[in-house]
Amino acid sequence: MAVFIVIAGISLDFGVKVWAQKTLQNEHFIQNQAHFPACTDIHAEARRSWFTENNATPIVLIPKMLQLRYTENCGSSFRLLDRISEGIRFPFLIFIGILACVAIPLIYLRVPQTQQYLRLSLPLILSGAVGNLIDRIHYRYVVDFIDCFVVFRGKAYHWPTFNIADALILTGLGLMVLHLYRESTATPKTADALPPETQSSAPDSAPKPVNKDLLK
Numbered sequence: 001m002a003v004f005i006v007i008a009g010i011s012l013d014f015g016v017k018v019w020a021q022k023t024l025q026n027e028h029f030i031q032n033q034a035h036f037p038a039c040t041d042i043h044a045e046a047r048r049s050w051f052t053e054n055n056a057t058p059i060v061l062i063p064k065m066l067q068l069r070y071t072e073n074c075g076s077s078f079r080l081l082d083r084i085s086e087g088i089r090f091p092f093l094i095f096i097g098i099l100a101c102v103a104i105p106l107i108y109l110r111v112p113q114t115q116q117y118l119r120l121s122l123p124l125i126l127s128g129a130v131g132n133l134i135d136r137i138h139y140r141y142v143v144d145f146i147d148c149f150v151v152f153r154g155k156a157y158h159w160p161t162f163n164i165a166d167a168l169i170l171t172g173l174g175l176m177v178l179h180l181y182r183e184s185t186a187t188p189k190t191a192d193a194l195p196p197e198t199q200s201s202a203p204d205s206a207p208k209p210v211n212k213d214l215l216k
Contacts, residue, residue, distance in 0.1 A: 002108060002123040009127025013164040014134065020145040024070035029055035039074035039086055039140040048072065064151040071161045072141040090140060097133035101126065117179035124172030131165035 029052070036051040037044055049072075058069035074089070075081040081089050104126040111118050135142040144161040151157075 002119065005120070005123035006127045006130070009124060009165075009168050010130050010134075013128070013131035013168070016164050017131075017135070017143045017145075020068065020070055020143060024057055024059065024068060024145055026055050026057045038072055039090070041086060042083070045074055058147070064156075065149065067147045067149075068145050069147040069161065071144045071147075072139070073144050073161070074141045090136075093136060094133070097129055097136065100129040101133065104129070115179060117175045117182070121172040121175035121179065124168045124175070128165040128168035128172065131168070132163075135165075 032055075033051070036048045038048045039045060052070065052072060056070045058067045060067045074086070075084075076093060081093070084092075104122050108119065108122045108126075111122070113119070132142050142163065142165075144163045144166075146163060146167070147158060147161045149156045149158040
């Protein structure tokens with residue numbers, strides 16, 4: 001089951017990203033993107049971002065709320081590492097991705113069969129990590145395209161654009177939090193909940209009556 005989830009997740013992420021690259025980019029972007037190298041330095045990233053923004057062909061799914069818009073993320077989730085030098089950021093992210101892909105299966109093998117939420121969360125996280133790692137090795141950036149936002153007083157406020165791999169990771173983390181919550185709220189066994197044979201084997205602390213004939 002876990003292997004199926006990982007393969008299905010990676011395949012879905014890869015297929016949708018290929019579709020996004022073919023559908024959400026216009027002809028001008030495809031012909032001129034070589035003039036705007038991606039993920040080389042901060043200034044080049046700014047130029048590439050401007051070029052991508054002005055040559056994308058978004059598909060609106062829900063007006064003023066959800067659209068598919070092609071973007072490229074050179075940093076990590078939520079663009080936390082955008083201001084770090086690419087010479088440091090790229091090998092660091094590759095190392096983290098490989099480490100996750102090695103550590104998660106090892107952790108999974110140690111999870112008991114009874115912890116179903118945890119055994120489901122780890123393959124989801126692994127498939128998302130592998131999907132983004134493939135992008136980063138091949139392109140040096142991750143393809144994002146799901147754009148959620150709200151419009152308030154004429155101004156759009158966007159959630160960081162993400163992809164299927166990110167959604168798989170977040171779903172896995174959500175299941176992991178649910179597992180931890182269930183574990184923390186589980187009622188511990190008390191003496192009243194022990195089986196009868198266990199209770200009967202407990203030492204009798206009540207005082208025994210004294211035979212008065214023995215005292216004479």
